[in-house]
Amino acid sequence: MSKETLEYHWGKHHRGYVNNLNKQIEGTELDEKSLESIILASYNNGDILPSFNNAAQVWNHEFFWESMKPGGGGKPSGELLELINRDFGSFEALIQEFKLAASTQFGSGWAWLVNDIDEKKLVVLKSSNAINPLVLGSYPLLTIDVWENLRPDYISTFLDKLVSWDAVSSRLKAAKASIEGKSNAGN
Ligand SMILES: [Fe+2]
Structure with a gap:
């Protein structure tokens, strides 16, 4: 960046x-x-x-x-990778969908990877201006800030060199623990 x-x-x-x-x-x-x-x-x-x-x-x-780290990029592993394969078919398919969401968000906004509570799966979303998954009822796992300039290069740099899949993995763990906590509380 x-x-x-x-x-x-x-x-x-x-x-x-x-x-x-x-x-x-x-x-x-x-x-x-x-x-x-x-x-x-x-x-x-x-x-x-x-x-x-x-x-x-x-x-x-x-x-x-907090979605980035120095020397980031690469591929996720463990449960996160299993869920990505389950819900998108492959890691490459997720990357393609995330890039598409980020590059087609009209005007300024955000692209997200979220854990959708109702559908019980990982989903890619885009949102305009300040809207975020907290108000859309899903758990955010990853985001990129998107705006007008130089988008394709910036999105590729983010995914190839900066994204922290460790951060995404720990957010997934926290989301699952929170969902479990809520369903236990409901029983
Ligand atoms: Fe910004």
Whole structure:
């Protein structure tokens, strides 16, 4: 990823959303809440409140940075790879679908690999602006920030050199534990 891209999304985007959100919720009841709770409360079942955009963009950017590591890329292994093979046919098919979602998201937004709770499988999604899987009812496993410029090269660099499949694997474990916890609590 180029220095310009990193500085733009870290120094301008992410920082701007944090500062704006902090100003926006200061002194309101949202001020005491966790970022996830602010996102769910301000999404307001689709009747979106002003703080949603900033809160979700902060979360999305954080999740995006944590989807990468130096010397990333390569292939996942273990259970993650088994589920990818089960749900997409092959790792290469997942990559193709993820690239397609990232390159066809109109305007700015995000492409995601998620664990869909209802369908009980891994799914690729794209979302516009700040919308994220937390409000769509699935567990996010991986994301890439997509916007106008130089998309094909940027997407390939992300997948070939930066993506942390370890992070995706541990998110999958956490998602499964959470789903199990909820179904046990329901019994
Ligand atoms: Fe960004």
